[in-house]
Amino acid sequence: MRYPIVIAGGGTAGISTAARLLREHPRWRGQVAIIEPADKHYYQPLWTLVGAGAAPREATVRDEESLIPPGAVWIRDAVVAFHPERGEVELASGDTVAYDALVVALGIQMDWHKIKGLEGNIGRNGICSNYTYEYVQTTWSALQNFRGGNAVFTMPETPIKCGGAPQKIAYLADDYLRKKGIRHKAQLHFVTGTPTIFSVKKYADALMKVVERKQIQLHFKHRLIEVRADDKVAVFENLDTGQTMALEFDLLHVVPPMSAPDVIKRSALANEAGWVDVDKFTLQHVRFPNVFSLGDCSGLPTSKTGAAIRKQVPVLVNNLTAYLKDRPIEAEYHGYTSCPLVTGYGRLILAEFDYSHEPEETFPFDQGQERFSMYVLKKSFLPILYWDGMLKGLM
């Protein structure tokens, strides 16, 4: 098989890129192939609210087939190896696909196995996670069944998708327990591998006030290394001293460590950390000029979110087109990303910033304040903008 443009991955980045490419170049119909094995596509940003019982899980899933842009060819298979030196990708079926230009958009890999004792125990004894469609209901069940004690929320030190999600569920849990009238029986712990609550000072300051108001105990620079499910004990490692800390829990929300997909790590496309080694402005690979990458699997030094992808897609499409037409590569991405930080039911801080970690806000008011309007934006409107705007190549 050979296609002029091959997109590895049919998630947010892959579909948005294909849609925009074909919208801008209708003549390329039939020449853009998307390699994606999954038959379902998820709108993951809503899982925080699903886990808190504020949105239905069904609203976050659609058939992949319904999202493949008209004119794109869907190769329902998985990439098992990249051969950029000869312009080919190898598929699980044994086939190879040759290309003139490749877009790598494989997303991020969740390394659940790196936490000892976790696998097979999510959904048991108050252990839950918002990070997959299968598990997200376990959070809502755990919250509803919680009667008091320690509620522990974890965040790894690795790059993760939607960096705000681990703390959002802690804020929602606090709100839920207050509404239920049992907050006084609970101790909430947020245990994170990061050294601060958020990477941008303006929002970190605002979030520290939220944490204080909600009386959540913070533990920085701690990584979850083991879950003793039967004893209901979570074991953390202090990243500075190496000492371990055991915390008993009645509810444990786990965010697994994440990394680049293994297929990228073991390929010539990877940088030292395993992510696709692209120029942070042009999204073009630094060694293979016919390879581009965006989204979670790319080595772009910004927060891995759907909002970031929304701004990366037009840049990538511009530069990919320029490459194919032998024109100079000029479009630049400056690291824009956004994190709608839900701080409770009906409250949200809309963080928006760039590579310099300076706020780059959309609205003409202080987005560092908790607002109901921004909560409605996230809950009601962003899913629509995603399904009908972004994935259609319109925004």
Add this chain to the structure above:
Amino acid sequence: MANHHTMEVDAAKRALGDPDFQAKFVRVIERLAEWDEALGDLPAAISFGRELVQDRESMRYLMESASEEIPLRVDRDTLVAIVDLLNALPTLVALMRPLLQLAEFAKAVFEDRASVEYLVTSLTSEWETMQRRLQEVRAIAQEAGRMAEQDRTPVTVWSLIRLLKEPVVQKGLRYAKAFLQAAQERDDASTLSNL
């Protein structure tokens, strides 16, 4: 002349003797029937078109009936306007592109039943909160109105100064000041660029 003819015959003989050419020739003959079928009524349509163009009476009737339906008045001004429009198209398209995208987005939303249902359900679930917040704002406005109605004390310069120190007023004034400053800077920049 004879020489030229001989050269052509020789070239044809050489071509016919070439096995590759022979194979292609056979393929063409084999596919003739298929091509004839694909062409369908095209030759008849071409003949009809040719007849129609040659039939001046029919053409005049066609043009007259068309001009009744589409009253064309093409003169110099029209041509100038067409050229102006063509020249303006890049600007017009640049202006219209966001609107077209918005229209396409709106169309996509309305055609997407799952999205519409989700939006309605989601907004309905937040309606209670919205109503409560609106009621709070209304209550504050009513309370302020009542207080203002009852307050008979004169508004002095000192009370205005005290008011100016209120954080909400300070914030609003700071915003207004910054807005004017930003507007002035933009104005200055555009003046400089025009020099």
